[in-house]
Amino acid sequence: MKTQLFDALKVSVLAVVISFGLSYAFAWTAPTATPPTGNVSAPINTGAGLQTKYGNLTVANLGTNSIIVSGSATINDVYITSIGKWASELYPVNLVNGQHTVSQCSGLGGSSVDIGGGNKLCKFASASCPVGWAKYGNWSTTSNTNVNYKLNTVNGDIRGKCKSEYRVCSSGSHIFSNTTKETVVCQTWDKNEWCQDNEYASATAVITETGCY
Structure with missing residues:
Protein backbone atom coordinates (compact mmCIF):
# COMPACT_ATOMS: atom_id res chain seq x y z
CA MET A 1 0.00 0.00 0.00
CA LYS A 2 2.81 2.40 0.92
CA THR A 3 4.58 1.54 -2.32
CA GLN A 4 1.48 2.41 -4.35
CA LEU A 5 1.06 5.76 -2.56
CA PHE A 6 4.73 6.58 -3.10
CA ASP A 7 4.51 5.73 -6.80
CA ALA A 8 1.38 7.88 -7.16
CA LEU A 9 3.14 10.77 -5.41
CA LYS A 10 6.14 10.49 -7.74
CA VAL A 11 3.86 10.58 -10.78
CA SER A 12 2.07 13.69 -9.46
CA VAL A 13 5.31 15.54 -8.72
CA LEU A 14 6.71 14.63 -12.13
CA ALA A 15 3.54 15.89 -13.82
CA VAL A 16 3.77 19.23 -11.99
CA VAL A 17 7.45 19.65 -12.93
CA ILE A 18 6.73 18.87 -16.59
CA SER A 19 3.79 21.30 -16.70
CA PHE A 20 5.94 24.13 -15.30
CA GLY A 21 8.68 23.33 -17.79
CA LEU A 22 6.27 23.38 -20.71
CA SER A 23 4.75 26.70 -19.59
CA TYR A 24 8.19 28.33 -19.50
CA ALA A 25 9.07 26.81 -22.86
CA PHE A 26 5.94 28.19 -24.55
CA ALA A 27 6.38 31.59 -22.87
CA TRP A 28 9.96 31.98 -24.07
CA THR A 29 10.43 34.26 -27.09
CA ALA A 30 13.27 33.59 -29.46
CA PRO A 31 15.74 36.40 -30.31
CA THR A 32 14.79 38.55 -33.29
CA ALA A 33 18.39 38.78 -34.52
CA THR A 34 21.63 36.86 -34.29
CA PRO A 35 23.76 37.97 -31.29
CA PRO A 36 25.27 40.41 -30.60
CA THR A 37 22.79 42.41 -32.73
CA GLY A 38 19.34 43.18 -31.33
CA ASN A 39 20.61 44.02 -27.85
CA VAL A 40 18.89 46.59 -25.63
CA SER A 41 20.28 50.11 -26.13
CA ALA A 42 22.89 51.18 -23.60
CA PRO A 43 21.61 53.68 -20.99
CA ILE A 44 22.93 57.22 -20.64
CA ASN A 45 25.76 57.12 -18.12
CA THR A 46 28.47 59.28 -16.55
CA GLY A 47 31.23 58.05 -18.85
CA ALA A 48 33.46 60.39 -20.88
CA GLY A 49 32.65 58.77 -24.22
CA LEU A 50 30.31 60.24 -26.83
CA GLN A 51 26.70 59.16 -26.29
CA THR A 52 23.79 59.49 -28.70
CA LYS A 53 20.09 59.31 -27.82
CA TYR A 54 17.75 58.89 -30.79
CA GLY A 55 14.47 59.40 -28.91
CA ASN A 56 13.16 62.50 -27.14
CA LEU A 57 14.81 63.50 -23.87
CA THR A 58 13.07 65.64 -21.24
CA VAL A 59 14.91 67.06 -18.22
CA ALA A 60 13.77 69.43 -15.49
CA ASN A 61 17.08 71.34 -15.34
CA LEU A 62 20.11 71.03 -17.60
CA GLY A 63 23.57 72.29 -16.73
CA THR A 64 26.24 72.22 -19.43
CA ASN A 65 29.36 74.06 -20.52
CA SER A 66 28.34 74.11 -24.18
CA ILE A 67 25.55 72.88 -26.44
CA ILE A 68 25.92 71.96 -30.11
CA VAL A 69 22.66 71.85 -32.09
CA SER A 70 23.01 70.11 -35.44
CA GLY A 71 19.36 70.58 -36.41
CA SER A 72 16.66 73.03 -35.38
CA ALA A 73 15.66 73.91 -31.82
CA THR A 74 12.62 75.59 -30.29
CA ILE A 75 13.43 77.61 -27.18
CA ASN A 76 11.13 79.97 -25.31
CA ASP A 77 13.96 82.22 -24.12
CA VAL A 78 17.62 82.03 -23.12
CA TYR A 79 19.31 83.97 -20.32
CA ILE A 80 22.86 85.07 -21.20
CA THR A 81 24.77 85.30 -17.92
CA SER A 82 27.80 87.05 -19.44
CA ILE A 83 25.73 90.16 -20.21
CA GLY A 84 22.90 89.63 -17.73
CA LYS A 85 20.16 89.75 -20.35
CA TRP A 86 17.57 87.51 -21.93
CA ALA A 87 17.90 86.85 -25.64
CA SER A 88 14.43 88.31 -26.15
CA GLU A 89 15.75 91.62 -24.82
CA LEU A 90 18.38 91.74 -27.56
CA TYR A 91 15.89 90.82 -30.27
CA PRO A 92 12.54 91.90 -28.81
CA VAL A 93 9.27 90.47 -30.11
CA ASN A 94 6.59 93.14 -30.04
CA LEU A 95 3.03 92.59 -28.93
CA VAL A 96 0.12 93.90 -30.97
CA ASN A 97 0.37 97.68 -31.64
CA GLY A 98 4.09 97.58 -30.74
CA GLN A 99 3.82 99.28 -27.34
CA HIS A 100 5.24 96.39 -25.31
CA THR A 101 7.32 93.27 -25.90
CA VAL A 102 6.99 89.58 -25.07
CA SER A 103 9.90 89.96 -22.64
CA GLN A 104 8.10 92.75 -20.77
CA CYS A 105 5.01 90.56 -20.66
CA SER A 106 6.83 87.62 -19.04
CA GLY A 107 8.64 90.02 -16.70
CA LEU A 108 5.27 91.02 -15.22
CA GLY A 109 4.14 87.43 -14.82
CA GLY A 110 2.07 87.28 -18.00
CA SER A 111 2.22 84.85 -20.91
CA SER A 112 2.26 85.75 -24.60
CA VAL A 113 -0.57 84.37 -26.72
CA ASP A 114 -0.72 84.22 -30.52
CA ILE A 115 -4.12 85.58 -31.60
CA GLY A 116 -3.58 85.10 -35.32
CA GLY A 117 -2.41 87.33 -38.12
CA GLY A 118 1.08 87.45 -36.65
CA ASN A 119 -0.19 89.32 -33.58
CA LYS A 120 0.51 88.48 -29.95
CA LEU A 121 -1.16 89.51 -26.72
CA CYS A 122 -0.05 89.31 -23.13
CA LYS A 123 -2.44 87.26 -20.99
CA PHE A 124 -2.55 88.25 -17.32
CA ALA A 125 -4.30 86.21 -14.64
CA SER A 126 -6.40 89.14 -13.44
CA ALA A 127 -9.51 91.12 -14.33
CA SER A 128 -7.53 94.15 -15.49
CA CYS A 129 -4.23 95.12 -17.09
CA PRO A 130 -1.14 96.42 -15.25
CA VAL A 131 -0.51 100.15 -15.06
CA GLY A 132 0.65 101.43 -18.45
CA TRP A 133 -0.99 98.54 -20.32
CA ALA A 134 -4.36 98.49 -22.08
CA LYS A 135 -6.97 95.80 -22.65
CA TYR A 136 -7.16 94.60 -26.25
CA GLY A 137 -10.71 94.20 -27.47
CA ASN A 138 -12.69 91.79 -25.31
CA TRP A 139 -9.91 89.21 -24.99
CA SER A 140 -10.53 87.48 -21.68
CA THR A 141 -11.35 84.30 -19.79
CA THR A 142 -14.38 84.15 -17.50
Whole structure:
Protein backbone atom coordinates (compact mmCIF):
# COMPACT_ATOMS: atom_id res chain seq x y z
CA MET A 1 0.00 0.00 0.00
CA LYS A 2 2.81 2.40 0.92
CA THR A 3 4.58 1.54 -2.32
CA GLN A 4 1.48 2.41 -4.35
CA LEU A 5 1.06 5.76 -2.56
CA PHE A 6 4.73 6.58 -3.10
CA ASP A 7 4.51 5.73 -6.80
CA ALA A 8 1.38 7.88 -7.16
CA LEU A 9 3.14 10.77 -5.41
CA LYS A 10 6.14 10.49 -7.74
CA VAL A 11 3.86 10.58 -10.78
CA SER A 12 2.07 13.69 -9.46
CA VAL A 13 5.31 15.54 -8.72
CA LEU A 14 6.71 14.63 -12.13
CA ALA A 15 3.54 15.89 -13.82
CA VAL A 16 3.77 19.23 -11.99
CA VAL A 17 7.45 19.65 -12.93
CA ILE A 18 6.73 18.87 -16.59
CA SER A 19 3.79 21.30 -16.70
CA PHE A 20 5.94 24.13 -15.30
CA GLY A 21 8.68 23.33 -17.79
CA LEU A 22 6.27 23.38 -20.71
CA SER A 23 4.75 26.70 -19.59
CA TYR A 24 8.19 28.33 -19.50
CA ALA A 25 9.07 26.81 -22.86
CA PHE A 26 5.94 28.19 -24.55
CA ALA A 27 6.38 31.59 -22.87
CA TRP A 28 9.96 31.98 -24.07
CA THR A 29 10.43 34.26 -27.09
CA ALA A 30 13.27 33.59 -29.46
CA PRO A 31 15.74 36.40 -30.31
CA THR A 32 14.79 38.55 -33.29
CA ALA A 33 18.39 38.78 -34.52
CA THR A 34 21.63 36.86 -34.29
CA PRO A 35 23.76 37.97 -31.29
CA PRO A 36 25.27 40.41 -30.60
CA THR A 37 22.79 42.41 -32.73
CA GLY A 38 19.34 43.18 -31.33
CA ASN A 39 20.61 44.02 -27.85
CA VAL A 40 18.89 46.59 -25.63
CA SER A 41 20.28 50.11 -26.13
CA ALA A 42 22.89 51.18 -23.60
CA PRO A 43 21.61 53.68 -20.99
CA ILE A 44 22.93 57.22 -20.64
CA ASN A 45 25.76 57.12 -18.12
CA THR A 46 28.47 59.28 -16.55
CA GLY A 47 31.23 58.05 -18.85
CA ALA A 48 33.46 60.39 -20.88
CA GLY A 49 32.65 58.77 -24.22
CA LEU A 50 30.31 60.24 -26.83
CA GLN A 51 26.70 59.16 -26.29
CA THR A 52 23.79 59.49 -28.70
CA LYS A 53 20.09 59.31 -27.82
CA TYR A 54 17.75 58.89 -30.79
CA GLY A 55 14.47 59.40 -28.91
CA ASN A 56 13.16 62.50 -27.14
CA LEU A 57 14.81 63.50 -23.87
CA THR A 58 13.07 65.64 -21.24
CA VAL A 59 14.91 67.06 -18.22
CA ALA A 60 13.77 69.43 -15.49
CA ASN A 61 17.08 71.34 -15.34
CA LEU A 62 20.11 71.03 -17.60
CA GLY A 63 23.57 72.29 -16.73
CA THR A 64 26.24 72.22 -19.43
CA ASN A 65 29.36 74.06 -20.52
CA SER A 66 28.34 74.11 -24.18
CA ILE A 67 25.55 72.88 -26.44
CA ILE A 68 25.92 71.96 -30.11
CA VAL A 69 22.66 71.85 -32.09
CA SER A 70 23.01 70.11 -35.44
CA GLY A 71 19.36 70.58 -36.41
CA SER A 72 16.66 73.03 -35.38
CA ALA A 73 15.66 73.91 -31.82
CA THR A 74 12.62 75.59 -30.29
CA ILE A 75 13.43 77.61 -27.18
CA ASN A 76 11.13 79.97 -25.31
CA ASP A 77 13.96 82.22 -24.12
CA VAL A 78 17.62 82.03 -23.12
CA TYR A 79 19.31 83.97 -20.32
CA ILE A 80 22.86 85.07 -21.20
CA THR A 81 24.77 85.30 -17.92
CA SER A 82 27.80 87.05 -19.44
CA ILE A 83 25.73 90.16 -20.21
CA GLY A 84 22.90 89.63 -17.73
CA LYS A 85 20.16 89.75 -20.35
CA TRP A 86 17.57 87.51 -21.93
CA ALA A 87 17.90 86.85 -25.64
CA SER A 88 14.43 88.31 -26.15
CA GLU A 89 15.75 91.62 -24.82
CA LEU A 90 18.38 91.74 -27.56
CA TYR A 91 15.89 90.82 -30.27
CA PRO A 92 12.54 91.90 -28.81
CA VAL A 93 9.27 90.47 -30.11
CA ASN A 94 6.59 93.14 -30.04
CA LEU A 95 3.03 92.59 -28.93
CA VAL A 96 0.12 93.90 -30.97
CA ASN A 97 0.37 97.68 -31.64
CA GLY A 98 4.09 97.58 -30.74
CA GLN A 99 3.82 99.28 -27.34
CA HIS A 100 5.24 96.39 -25.31
CA THR A 101 7.32 93.27 -25.90
CA VAL A 102 6.99 89.58 -25.07
CA SER A 103 9.90 89.96 -22.64
CA GLN A 104 8.10 92.75 -20.77
CA CYS A 105 5.01 90.56 -20.66
CA SER A 106 6.83 87.62 -19.04
CA GLY A 107 8.64 90.02 -16.70
CA LEU A 108 5.27 91.02 -15.22
CA GLY A 109 4.14 87.43 -14.82
CA GLY A 110 2.07 87.28 -18.00
CA SER A 111 2.22 84.85 -20.91
CA SER A 112 2.26 85.75 -24.60
CA VAL A 113 -0.57 84.37 -26.72
CA ASP A 114 -0.72 84.22 -30.52
CA ILE A 115 -4.12 85.58 -31.60
CA GLY A 116 -3.58 85.10 -35.32
CA GLY A 117 -2.41 87.33 -38.12
CA GLY A 118 1.08 87.45 -36.65
CA ASN A 119 -0.19 89.32 -33.58
CA LYS A 120 0.51 88.48 -29.95
CA LEU A 121 -1.16 89.51 -26.72
CA CYS A 122 -0.05 89.31 -23.13
CA LYS A 123 -2.44 87.26 -20.99
CA PHE A 124 -2.55 88.25 -17.32
CA ALA A 125 -4.30 86.21 -14.64
CA SER A 126 -6.40 89.14 -13.44
CA ALA A 127 -9.51 91.12 -14.33
CA SER A 128 -7.53 94.15 -15.49
CA CYS A 129 -4.23 95.12 -17.09
CA PRO A 130 -1.14 96.42 -15.25
CA VAL A 131 -0.51 100.15 -15.06
CA GLY A 132 0.65 101.43 -18.45
CA TRP A 133 -0.99 98.54 -20.32
CA ALA A 134 -4.36 98.49 -22.08
CA LYS A 135 -6.97 95.80 -22.65
CA TYR A 136 -7.16 94.60 -26.25
CA GLY A 137 -10.71 94.20 -27.47
CA ASN A 138 -12.69 91.79 -25.31
CA TRP A 139 -9.91 89.21 -24.99
CA SER A 140 -10.53 87.48 -21.68
CA THR A 141 -11.35 84.30 -19.79
CA THR A 142 -14.38 84.15 -17.50
CA SER A 143 -15.74 81.83 -14.83
CA ASN A 144 -19.39 81.02 -14.25
CA THR A 145 -21.44 82.76 -11.55
CA ASN A 146 -24.53 81.21 -9.96
CA VAL A 147 -27.22 83.35 -8.32
CA ASN A 148 -30.15 81.85 -6.39
CA TYR A 149 -33.57 83.44 -6.78
CA LYS A 150 -37.12 82.73 -5.66
CA LEU A 151 -40.06 82.17 -7.97
CA ASN A 152 -43.65 82.31 -6.76
CA THR A 153 -45.79 80.03 -8.87
CA VAL A 154 -49.23 78.47 -8.78
CA ASN A 155 -49.63 75.66 -6.26
CA GLY A 156 -51.16 73.00 -8.46
CA ASP A 157 -54.79 73.59 -9.40
CA ILE A 158 -55.67 75.44 -6.21
CA ARG A 159 -56.92 78.89 -7.19
CA GLY A 160 -55.42 81.73 -5.18
CA LYS A 161 -52.64 79.56 -3.73
CA CYS A 162 -48.98 80.14 -4.48
CA LYS A 163 -45.81 78.27 -3.67
CA SER A 164 -42.17 79.33 -3.71
CA GLU A 165 -39.58 77.58 -5.85
CA TYR A 166 -35.88 78.35 -5.56
CA ARG A 167 -33.93 78.30 -8.79
CA VAL A 168 -30.38 79.04 -9.94
CA CYS A 169 -29.44 81.66 -12.50
CA SER A 170 -26.11 80.81 -14.23
CA SER A 171 -24.11 83.34 -16.21
CA GLY A 172 -22.07 80.93 -18.31
CA SER A 173 -18.38 81.39 -19.12
CA HIS A 174 -15.79 81.26 -21.92
CA ILE A 175 -12.17 80.29 -22.43
CA PHE A 176 -9.57 82.86 -23.50
CA SER A 177 -11.03 84.51 -26.59
CA ASN A 178 -12.31 87.82 -27.93
CA THR A 179 -15.68 87.45 -26.18
CA THR A 180 -17.68 89.87 -24.06
CA LYS A 181 -18.31 89.09 -20.40
CA GLU A 182 -21.52 87.11 -19.95
CA THR A 183 -24.52 88.60 -18.14
CA VAL A 184 -27.78 86.64 -17.96
CA VAL A 185 -31.10 87.90 -16.60
CA CYS A 186 -33.26 85.03 -15.35
CA GLN A 187 -36.97 85.69 -15.64
CA THR A 188 -40.11 83.62 -15.59
CA TRP A 189 -43.30 83.97 -17.56
CA ASP A 190 -45.32 82.15 -14.92
CA LYS A 191 -47.12 85.31 -13.83
CA ASN A 192 -50.82 84.97 -13.21
CA GLU A 193 -53.61 86.78 -11.41
CA TRP A 194 -52.70 85.20 -8.05
CA CYS A 195 -48.89 85.06 -8.05
CA GLN A 196 -47.51 88.42 -9.08
CA ASP A 197 -44.52 88.80 -6.75
CA ASN A 198 -41.88 87.06 -8.79
CA GLU A 199 -38.23 87.80 -8.09
CA TYR A 200 -35.87 88.19 -11.02
CA ALA A 201 -32.11 87.74 -10.85
CA SER A 202 -29.12 88.53 -13.01
CA ALA A 203 -25.84 86.62 -13.05
CA THR A 204 -22.61 88.13 -14.37
CA ALA A 205 -19.51 86.07 -15.09
CA VAL A 206 -16.19 86.89 -13.40
CA ILE A 207 -13.16 87.79 -15.53
CA THR A 208 -10.18 85.66 -14.49
CA GLU A 209 -7.75 86.43 -17.35
CA THR A 210 -7.31 89.55 -19.49
CA GLY A 211 -5.55 90.12 -22.81
CA CYS A 212 -3.39 93.26 -22.74
CA TYR A 213 -0.89 95.09 -24.94
